[in-house]
Amino acid sequence: MAKRGMLIVLSGPSGVGKGTVRKEIFSQPGNNFHYSVSMTTRDMRPGEVDGKDYYFVSKEEFEQQIKDDQMLEYAKYVDNYYGTPLKYVNQMLDSGKDVFLEIEVKGAMQVRKKAPDGLFIFLTPPDLMELRQRIINRGTDDIETINKRMEKAVDEIEMMQNYDYAVVNDVVEEAAEKIKTIIRAERWRVKRFLPDYKKQLGDFK
Ligand SMILES: Nc1nc2c(ncn2[C@@H]2O[C@H](COP(=O)(O)OP(=O)(O)O)[C@@H](O)[C@H]2O)c(=O)[nH]1
Ligand SMILES: Nc1ncnc2c1ncn2[C@@H]1O[C@H](COP(=O)(O)OP(=O)(O)O)[C@@H](O)[C@H]1O
Numbered sequence: 001m002a003k004r005g006m007l008i009v010l011s012g013p014s015g016v017g018k019g020t021v022r023k024e025i026f027s028q029p030g031n032n033f034h035y036s037v038s039m040t041t042r043d044m045r046p047g048e049v050d051g052k053d054y055y056f057v058s059k060e061e062f063e064q065q066i067k068d069d070q071m072l073e074y075a076k077y078v079d080n081y082y083g084t085p086l087k088y089v090n091q092m093l094d095s096g097k098d099v100f101l102e103i104e105v106k107g108a109m110q111v112r113k114k115a116p117d118g119l120f121i122f123l124t125p126p127d128l129m130e131l132r133q134r135i136i137n138r139g140t141d142d143i144e145t146i147n148k149r150m151e152k153a154v155d156e157i158e159m160m161q162n163y164d165y166a167v168v169n170d171v172v173e174e175a176a177e178k179i180k181t182i183i184r185a186e187r188w189r190v191k192r193f194l195p196d197y198k199k200q201l202g203d204f205k
Pocket of ligand 2: 012013014015016017018019020021134135137138139169170171172
C-alpha cells in the first residue's frame with residue numbers, strides 16, 4: 001500500500017492574499033501536490049468557474065453534505081458556508097498523493113484536530129493597515145463587510161500560534177516561493193519517514 005499523502009493547509013485572515021498566493025503556486029509547473037477545490041454557497045464572481053474556483057452550491061445542498069458527513073471541515077463565513085469535500089481529500093491521501101487546502105482559520109483548526117500530522121502554514125499580512133487596503137482594493141465588499149472582515153482578521157491573527165510556519169505575504173511571488181520551500185523541507189521530516197521504516201522493519205523481522 002502507498003504511503004499516505006501529506007495534508008498541507010494554507011490559512012490566514014481573509015484578504016491576506018491566500019487565494020492570490022495559492023493561484024501563484026499552482027500557476028507554476030512541477031508541484032507534486034494537488035489542490036482541493038472547496039464548496040461554497042457564496043455567489044460566483046465574474047471570471048470564476050464552477051468546479052475550478054469553487055463548487056458553487058445552494059445552502060440546502062451544502063447543509064445536506066454536512067448532514068451526510070461529506071465535509072472534512074466547514075465554516076460559516078460572512079453569511080456563507082465554505083468547506084472542504086472529504087471524498088477528494090481522502091482519495092488523494094490514500095493513494096499517497098499530497099493535498100493542498102486553502103481555507104480560513106476556523107476550518108483549519110477543525111482539520112488540525114482531525115489530521116494533526118498535517119502541515120499548517122499561516123499566511124500573514126505585513127501589517128493591519130495593509131490588510132485593510134487589500135480588502136478595499138479587491139473591490140468585492142461594501143464598507144460594512146470590510147469592517148466585519150477586519151474585526152475577524154484581528155481574532156484570526158491571534159490563531160497563528162496554532163500553526164507550524166508563518167509566511168508574510170509582502171510580495172506574492174516571494175510568499176509562494178517560501179511556501180514551496182516549506183513544503184519541500186517538510187517532506188524530509190523524520191516523523192514522515194518513521195512510520196514507513198517501522199513497518200518495513202516489522203516486515204523484515
Ligand atoms: N473553512 C473553509 N474556508 C474556506 C474554504 N474555501 C475558502 N475558504 C476561505 O473563505 C474565505 C472567504 O473566501 P472568498 O469569499 O472566496 O474570498 P477570498 O478568498 O477572500 O477571495 C477566505 O478566507 C477563504 O480562504 C473552505 O473550503 N473551508
Ligand atoms: N502580496 C500582495 N501585495 C499586494 N496585494 C496583494 C498581495 N496579495 C494579495 N493581494 C491583493 O489583496 C486582495 C485580497 O487577496 P485574496 O487572495 O482575495 O485574499 P484571501 O484569499 O486571503 O481572502 C486582492 O485584491 C489581491 O489582489
